[in-house]
Amino acid sequence: MGGLDTSTIVGDFKGGFVSFLVAVPLCLGIALASGAPLFSGIIAGVVGGLVVGIFSRSALSISGPEAGLIMVVLSAMEALGSFQAVLLATCLAGIIQIGLGFAKAGIISNFFPTSVIKGMLAGIGIILIIKQLPHLVGYDADSAEAIILFPTSGVDIIDQFGQALNQINTGAVLISAVALAVLILWERPVFKAHPLLKNIPAALIVVVLGIAMNGLFKSAFPQWALRDGHLVQLPVPENLAGFLGLVTFPDFGQFTNPQVYLSAIAIALVASLEALLAIEATDELDPLKRKTPTNQELKAQGIGNLASGLVGGIPITSIIVRSSISINAGARTKRAALIHGSLLLICVITLPAVLNQIPWAALASILLVTGYKLARVRVFRQLYQQGKTKFLPFITTILAILLTDLLTGIFVGMLVGIFFILLDSYQHGYQVQTRTEKGVEHYQIMLGNHVTFLHKAGLVQVLRDLPENAIVEIDGTQAAFIDPDVMEAIENFRQTAQMRNIRLLFIQKFRDAEPQPVSRANGLRNKLIPTMNK
Template sequence: METLKKNTHLGIDLSNVQGDIRGGAISFLVAVPLCLGIALASGAPLFAGIIAGIVGGLVVGAVSRSSLSISGPEAGLIIVTLGAIQSLGSFPAFLLATCLAGIIQIGLGFARAGMISNFFPSSVIKGMLAGIGIILIIKQLPHLVGYDADAAEGFALFQPGGFNIIEQLHMALGQFRGVAILISVISLFIFYLWEQPAFKQHRVTRNIPAALVVVVLGICTNELVRMINPQWALQGNHLVQLPVPENAAEFLNLFTFPDFSQWNNPLVYTSAIAIALVASLEALLAIEASDELDPLKRKTPTNHELKAQGIGNLVSGLIGGIPLTSVIVRSSVSINAGARTKLAALIHGTLLLVCVVTLPTLLNKMPWASLAAILLVTGYKLARIEIVKAVFAEGVSKFIPFVVTVMAILLTDLLSGIAIGMVTGIFFILRDHYLNAHRIRTDWDSGEDRTRIYVKLGDHVSFLSKARLLKMLKNVPANSILEIDGTASSYIDSDVVTAIRNFGAVARQRNIQLIFLENTTKEFQPNYARSELKMEVFE
């Protein structure tokens, strides 16, 4: 195990500075195009994505107790951000909602809600990510062929009375740009190459993110075309259009502040709750994944992480940034590059800040076709066919909630889709609970010369099991022995116990010998032995 020499205040391992610098630098290179692309897809000013990335690296990185997680804008927040901006009709009003979302997250941390992710069925979570992935893929198709107008329009597949993706695709068909298509093809080919074993295992290419190569080649291709024939080159809204400040005063003017006059707008609070819930869930899932990748197997305190994410969103909203959360893509890239402490996150944020101050002109040369390719691949990774096959292999009770969640998100919105998926998932949980509450074995007892029915109750027998148990009792044949074994049950609802005991009177009338074994162990009283039983015989 690596020896840790930590700065006690920041939790930084000074013995691994080189690896942290490498991890922070490479995650920064991944973050630049993603911050811009996510801001674009969210309908927010492009600089708002950079602000969120800076805050995620510097503020959350300093406050969080996670050693490896890196925070910033994330694809899972695109839909809720876009929907909130559209419903509020004002970006400053949206910033107020982001601030309130941060306060809600801080409150969730103090309320010890870090276990909230445990209450969401895994099939619904996977369906949510797959739905987001499909929408990201569809949304990028116009940009891949050079149609970059109306870049932030709605995500709904069917949006009566408004501009929607179907209409956007139709308009894109008549506005192809050859250079954009060329850049898109090159970009997707680069992503394909970087997934091949030869590139993954090479000591040079494995440490260079494909997203960086895509951006560099996109810029070079467009500049080469510009040298050959300026009229063919992409320009205007086909390129990133970050403001270029001439001095410190102009740079400060790039920051937007919340519209506090909207404090009495109910939609602000609705949007804040939506942002807080989605951002918190995304953060908890990403933290869990980052801890799994940690070579030192450290565990992040989830309640403190909610507070850190809340502080990050509060600060981001106050200075004009979009919502942020822990991002597993950046975290995993940083870990693979050798990062072992939060110094990597701090370097990531610092480099973003320096880049936007000193290199905005270079950033403005990036074609949107390159960013669209990055987001399309991101969407593919969220919704790839292997995920669908894996969920299908888990059975109907997992696959149907997964499919319902995906379809509901595509046809409604993110929160409605999750809610519908949750209802479906809970239905199948209750169904499985109903079907698996007990097991039945029927034998012939030669000694008694009659049928013996053995019923083994499950670990947790709630009132939901009562209906199926009553149905089973009704079908017990006369002149038989019925043994109900609850010795392995840690909990049996009183309604179920009453139903069994009430069956005793019926059992006597039908010459059924009823044997009921209960486990009287109290888990909170260790002086009780697990073998202590209570047996009732009704004859």
């Protein structure tokens, strides 16, 4: 955890305090966007800071509810029909994550193509943007939380936007406009480089301005003032007993529901992947360049989700945004995460009335910008410039998420990514070069590094199409692995080549029945084994 010197303690407190300020509106906003009770977002933030903070070996990572989990929670809510069942799925997801940690699955993120991961984040960002648009104009009806792009029943997104435009609230529009302006300006170099302003989170400014503007409307322009459903509506407990009474518990009667386990797998997959990616990014930002044990992190995240589900919180994961803010504010040990969680707990117990003054329009603005950061235009441009093997899995993942759900979208994107991996392997399994010398056709077939059964059909076709009286050289000096099926096809061709008056030159030995490991292949390289078919 680092030394107990004063400078470290001060830096950790600053990091924990600033990340706490960011966490309050985001915990509420993510719970809102997830269709979950608002209080569940705060509970998740507390668990992420305290529980995961205790068990994680990451020096600087901060966990809590994150935008990337919004769609998976929404999907679970729709499939299970109750928040209590979602809590059970969250508990089971935590158990799955703990199991993944013991199974040493910390390298799982390495098996996901970068293009699919970016597509997942971009798809989440696009849906996050779409879901916030009604709130920006003051349409805060419950139905706005259920916006889906292609519903099988009910009100579709076009009707939702039509209802929103027919119920525009001037006060909400003004608050949204100011909030978006602040969020955009805060990204400008003049603000990011300012010695004072750079340490003040834009989300905090937006929340304070939203509360102040609505207070002004109440006194000077009452027709614009936002009330009731247009504001955060957290329960206000009178004492600790009242606070504990707000806790929601899982519906353990859903243990026999197969859909609970499917939702748990989806939550565990997305939460684990995001946590591992965030941990990797946080370690890169660490001034001391410490490395987090990824398997232990999966266990810590699993314990956190198990605890969050048991006490009524939405799923959690490691969050790069809050972690980076904490680091920039001076945090150097995990004390910052513990301070972050403690301040959240104190705030929700002592200041719920203040939180209930926050307009949804302000939170929607924060979430809209968060969604844009996940789906920046430059990400689309970069993937497009990298070619179809990167862009098509990326765009397919996005479209599949928009058309179906998050887990299906990732699965479809993975299939497309695997297809291009196989295609690339197929295309680089061998190369054919031709030349003509003294009227005789010479063919050189150079085998690649890894020649599998996928290349057999193409190679057999090449050998079958060779003209009579040709000279053919098969070069396997670069091959570290040759599948037995491919070797058998070459041997079959050798036996029939004499009938077509084809002369063969082999570079590398192909008559072994088993594939050549790298060490043996290296030993055979540069040995010319000529075989003339008379």
